[in-house]
Amino acid sequence: MHVAHSAPATRVRTTRLAVRGAQLGAAGTLPAYGPVRPAGTRTVSEEAPAAMRERIARGRLDTPLPYALFSDYDRGDHRLELPAVELDNGLLRATVLPGLGGRLWSLRDLRADRELLFVPKRLRYANFGLTDAWFAGGIEWNLGSTGHTTLTTRPLHAALVAGPYGDALRLWEWERTRDLVLQLDLALAGDRLLVSTRVINPDPEPKPLYYWTNIAVPETERTRVLTTATHAWRTDYSGSLDRVAVPHPDDVAVDVSYPAASRESADYFFETDYRKGRFVASVEPDGDGFAQTATEALHGRKLFLWGNAPGGRRWQHWLADDDAYAEIQAGVCLTQLEHDELAGHETRSWTEAFGGIHVDPAAAGATFAKAAAAAAEAVAHVAPADWLESWHAEWLETYVDARPREILARGSGWGRVELALRGQAAPDGVEFPEVDDDSRLAAGLLRGVPVEQPLLPPISDRWAARLRQAPRGWWTSYALGVGTHVRGEFDSARAQYADSVAQRPSAVALRGLAVLAVLADDRTRAVDLYAQARELDPTSRGLLTEQLRLLLDLGEAADALRTIDEAPSALRDHGRTRLLRIEALHGLGRDNEAVGLLEGLEVEDLAEGDRVIGDLLARIRPGMPLPPALDFRMTADHH
Numbered sequence: 001m002h003v004a005h006s007a008p009a010t011r012v013r014t015t016r017l018a019v020r021g022a023q024l025g026a027a028g029t030l031p032a033y034g035p036v037r038p039a040g041t042r043t044v045s046e047e048a049p050a051a052m053r054e055r056i057a058r059g060r061l062d063t064p065l066p067y068a069l070f071s072d073y074d075r076g077d078h079r080l081e082l083p084a085v086e087l088d089n090g091l092l093r094a095t096v097l098p099g100l101g102g103r104l105w106s107l108r109d110l111r112a113d114r115e116l117l118f119v120p121k122r123l124r125y126a127n128f129g130l131t132d133a134w135f136a137g138g139i140e141w142n143l144g145s146t147g148h149t150t151l152t153t154r155p156l157h158a159a160l161v162a163g164p165y166g167d168a169l170r171l172w173e174w175e176r177t178r179d180l181v182l183q184l185d186l187a188l189a190g191d192r193l194l195v196s197t198r199v200i201n202p203d204p205e206p207k208p209l210y211y212w213t214n215i216a217v218p219e220t221e222r223t224r225v226l227t228t229a230t231h232a233w234r235t236d237y238s239g240s241l242d243r244v245a246v247p248h249p250d251d252v253a254v255d256v257s258y259p260a261a262s263r264e265s266a267d268y269f270f271e272t273d274y275r276k277g278r279f280v281a282s283v284e285p286d287g288d289g290f291a292q293t294a295t296e297a298l299h300g301r302k303l304f305l306w307g308n309a310p311g312g313r314r315w316q317h318w319l320a321d322d323d324a325y326a327e328i329q330a331g332v333c334l335t336q337l338e339h340d341e342l343a344g345h346e347t348r349s350w351t352e353a354f355g356g357i358h359v360d361p362a363a364a365g366a367t368f369a370k371a372a373a374a375a376a377e378a379v380a381h382v383a384p385a386d387w388l389e390s391w392h393a394e395w396l397e398t399y400v401d402a403r404p405r406e407i408l409a410r411g412s413g414w415g416r417v418e419l420a421l422r423g424q425a426a427p428d429g430v431e432f433p434e435v436d437d438d439s440r441l442a443a444g445l446l447r448g449v450p451v452e453q454p455l456l457p458p459i460s461d462r463w464a465a466r467l468r469q470a471p472r473g474w475w476t477s478y479a480l481g482v483g484t485h486v487r488g489e490f491d492s493a494r495a496q497y498a499d500s501v502a503q504r505p506s507a508v509a510l511r512g513l514a515v516l517a518v519l520a521d522d523r524t525r526a527v528d529l530y531a532q533a534r535e536l537d538p539t540s541r542g543l544l545t546e547q548l549r550l551l552l553d554l555g556e557a558a559d560a561l562r563t564i565d566e567a568p569s570a571l572r573d574h575g576r577t578r579l580l581r582i583e584a585l586h587g588l589g590r591d592n593e594a595v596g597l598l599e600g601l602e603v604e605d606l607a608e609g610d611r612v613i614g615d616l617l618a619r620i621r622p623g624m625p626l627p628p629a630l631d632f633r634m635t636a637d638h639h
Contacts, residue, residue: 007190009166010089014408017084017095017105021123024133024153025072029454029508030542031482032064033515036132037607042239044337052338056241059208059339061130061145063486066176066458070133070153071605072541073125075575080123085158085169085408089188092355098158098409101151102171102184104139107193109356116290116356118216118325126319127607129153130177136319139354142212143175143182143199146336150177157411157430159404163187164394170404172430174415178207179460180342181415183430185399189391191355192383196395198349200427201342202419208339212300212331213352217282217290219324221260224364225303226375227280229270232303233335236266237609241337246270247368257368259305259326265312268303269335277385280328281375287361290354291379292330295392297350300331311633318606318632349400351392353383401428413439420446421462451475454508457482474504481512490516507537511546523554541571548580557587575603579613586620594620598630606632 044056084105087094095106107116120137128134129148142149151173161170168187175182181200186193201207217223232246244250246268247257256262272278280301283289304327306312316324330352332340342348363374413435419426420443426432434443441455446466450473457463457479464483470476481496494516500509514529530547537543544567551560561584564572571577578601585594598617606613613630626633 007165007188008089008091010087010163010168010188012085012087012160012167012169012408015084015086015095017082017097019080019082019123020077020121021080022073022076022125023078023080024070024125025074027068028071028542029068029456029537029540030511031456031486031508032069032131033486034063035061036064036069036127036130037609043241045233045240045242047243048233048241052334055333055338055340056335058341059145059210061177063459064131064150064177065482065486066456066460067131067150067154068456069131069542070125070129071127073133073604075124075602075604077122082123083409087167087169087186087188087193089165089190091191092188092193094186094188094193096158096169096171096186098171098411099155100135100153101149102141102156102158103135103137103152104186104193106138107354109191112356114288114356116354118218118320118323120320121323122321124319124321125153125604126315127605127610132605136325137216139216140214141171141182141184141197142214143180143210144177145208145210145339148214149175151175151182155409155411157432158407158409160406160408161185161399161402161404163399165189168399169408170429173411174418174432176414176418176458179203179418180207180209181427181430183400183427185395193354194351194388194391195354196349196351196392196400198347198400199342200347201345202422202424202427204344206344206346207342209332209342209348210336210339211298212302212329212336213292213298214327214329215290215292215354216325216327219259219305219326220284222285223259223282223326224257224284224371225259225280225282225305225326225328226257226368226372227270227272227278227301228372228376229272229301230369232268232270234266234268235335235337236264241335244268255368256303256305257371259303260308260324262305262307263309265307265309265315266305267336268305270301270303271334272299272301276389277376277380278330279376279379280330281357281379282326282328283357283359283364283371283375285361285364287359287364289357289359289364289375289378290328291357291375291383292328292352292354293379293383293385293388294330294352295350295389297348298330298332298352300329300334300336302329302331302336303327304329310628310631314628314631315608349392349396351388351395353388355382357382403429404431410435413437413443417442417446421466445470451479454506455479459483459486472499472503474500474506474509477503478506478509478512481509485512485516490519505532505536507533507540507543510536511543514546514550518550523550526550527554527556539568539571541574541576544571545576545580548577548584552580552583552587555587557584560584561588575601576605579603579616582620583616586616591620598627601630
């Protein structure tokens, strides 16, 4: 049994992580009026119980606003130095990246000299997140809504706090799409990393609650993922949620507990049968592995696998070079399509335990039920359920509200602004100082200082009420327009954008009018508005992409090609613009040129599940095989 009281003391220190990889680029200035990607799951099995259907119907975000998108990352191989925090007790070393959503980059077993997580050789971004940029590897803390959190590429506050076994690390931030406070306390207890989490609703109204911990683990040909379940709810890129048997959902010849054995990418949300001690683990044939377990508030357990079809392998290479990984996950609901409800002023909390396990090699290769039972026993030995519940109770009683001892990193200043808007103090245990970021503009607005920069507008009901009381100005009118736009009040939005432009023309308000013109099918007007917007902001790749998409949809391929040729070289050379050039050339019948440009094409912000490259080639050269380097298709219909 895990003997926590004899655990060695933990030291926490700041450091720099040297890694090669991509530059993130600046946050965008254009509001995303809808989701970055369409919902992947469109149909739900009739077997889904009523309560599950109710949770699926609740809470999906219509827009990532008030957050900006990060879409201008590259595919470079730069030398990067990332701010990091290390926790070390001589048995484990955990490396955290506070500037990138608090991602746990590495968890190393020091005695065995073994990395327990999948750690990518390079930092690679891809369009998988709620605000676009996301990267694979380590452990991520996803609060907000279905998908990778808005905080993925944003800084969290970090501080040294006291723990039972020496130092502990506290991470926290105000998540702005939900207006919830996320707090994570990381502590080492012997050979376990314990992460105690609380989510605070600071407001009287109930809110949707989505939370999942995503853990990337190395995948070999015989890696096996285990939990105690006979059935799971499966989603895949075909767009349906179905209840299936595990480990043989389709064919007795394919055991999906071996991720490398599956052809298609899929999520398996397990119906775990343990009330206490729920776990999910990955093990190798020699019996060594990694496991997550948690207190009862974290109900869901999941496996995500890429599969061995060409598209899955290509995405793995895109994200992880020559390595392979799977994800084991844990969340507050059974599936990631669901949102629970957090009552007004409610706090939800849990503690997770992470670390290595060992099972008998014969058991690791036995039937799924026997292997899962052996893994359950191994997890219970190193992190007993009663011990973990006791830890969590002690954390709530003694540590959760303790003041930070030393600030190690700063997150955003938006928590301070949101509290000022409400006239509230910060919850005990966290502090929201003033930070030199775009929140300063909003703080000034609360003091009556007009905003003169294209700040991405906050869109909550509280902010809408405050903006309606603010003095008239170009930004205030624009901000009110964005708020009514995302609520579907298009006539009001059009009038507010026009009022903003009348006071001071801006690319963002003109673009808002252009988007509304497209919705109203007044495309000629939209073309003119995009041209005006780009005159004011010629370096915005987002504006160029939208303008080109409109021209191509109108069949104006020659105008699209001319617009590309006149664009600045940095925009012209981007993979997304090259893809649009290929489409324009096809529209002009210049198919040989179009096919030639596909050679070496890399679309940096290619989205998860996006079939655009394959679909375009099929139009240009029907029947021509898609080159493996361009095959990102994740559905089975092309096999």
